[in-house]
Amino acid sequence: SNALPEGYAIRPIARDDYSRGVLDVLRVLTTVGEISQSRWEEQFDYWKKHNDQYYTLVITDKNEKVVAVGTILVERKLIHECGLVGHIEDIAVDKNQQGKKLGLRLINALTAIGKDAGAYKVILDCSDHNVAFYEKCGYVRAGVEMSLKF
Ligand code: ACO
Known part of the structure; x- marks a missing residue:
């Protein structure tokens, strides 16, 4: 089913x-x-002011405690006729709440936000360890992440 556990939102x-x-x-x-x-x-208010660009969702349990969080950033490009690309970032599910499909629900909801905003694709970076999880969410391997840390 596509439902969250009882009392979760x-x-x-x-x-x-x-x-x-x-x-x-x-x-x-x-x-x-x-x-x-x-x-x-301050950070929350910045996101709120730029709410066509930053969308963060949370999942709460029956006590209204936050148990999962994730963000999609919507980037405005020139290529693809000023196309939009969604970037999924900072996905986390509380250790004690993993394996209940909360991660999957969160990714599905963030992906839908990107699609509804008009993005032609949604992309994300993850470790090898999480590839199988994102495949279950419908994502496929593409490219290699490069980084330079400061
Ligand atoms: N390896 C293989 N399969 C996995 C993994 C994994 N590491 N994690 C989940 N799955 C599978 C589940 O078994 C399930 O499969 P099923 O439908 O056949 O039963 C399916 O993927 C969905 O799993 P969920 O229950 O939705 O996963 P969960 O709620 O535990 O969330 C997440 C997964 C987000 C990776 C979580 O474990 C977590 O927060 N980990 C620590 C932080 C982290 O790594 N975040 C992602 C970083 S990448 C980024 O932010 C873009």
């Missing part, structure tokens, strides 16, 4: 998700560091 990120544990969920992905509430609010 998927929705756009909200300003008060700071107190619902959104940053702790992201810690399964990488270093988040210390982010004060005011710094969070």
Whole structure:
């Protein structure tokens, strides 16, 4: 089925998700560091102001705690007649909540946002370890990620 577990919900990120544990969920992905509430609010307000470009969704459990989070960025290009490309970024599902199809639901919802925005494709970078997960979401291998870290 395509349903979330009983009592769970998927929705756009909200300003008060700071107190619902959104940053702790992201810690399964990488270093988040210390982010004060005011710094969070500044970042949230920036996203909100650019809401044709930044779309972040969260999944909450029956206690309204954030258990999954993910973003799609919509890039405006010149190629493909000023085409749009969606970039999926920073997908994280709480360690204790993995394997319940929350990741799959999140990717499906973010992909639909990209498609509805008019993107001709959606792309993402991931480790070899996550290839099978993204294949289950309908994605196929394409290209190689290059990076230069500072
Ligand atoms: N290897 C193989 N299969 C996998 C893997 C994996 N690593 N992870 C999930 N799957 C499979 C599941 O078994 C399931 O298959 P099924 O439909 O046959 O039962 C299917 O993929 C869907 O799995 P979900 O239950 O939706 O996966 P989950 O909710 O656990 O989310 C995720 C997957 C996002 C990778 C999660 O484990 C996680 O947060 N990991 C740590 C952070 C991370 O790696 N994030 C992604 C970084 S890449 C990026 O952000 C663009």
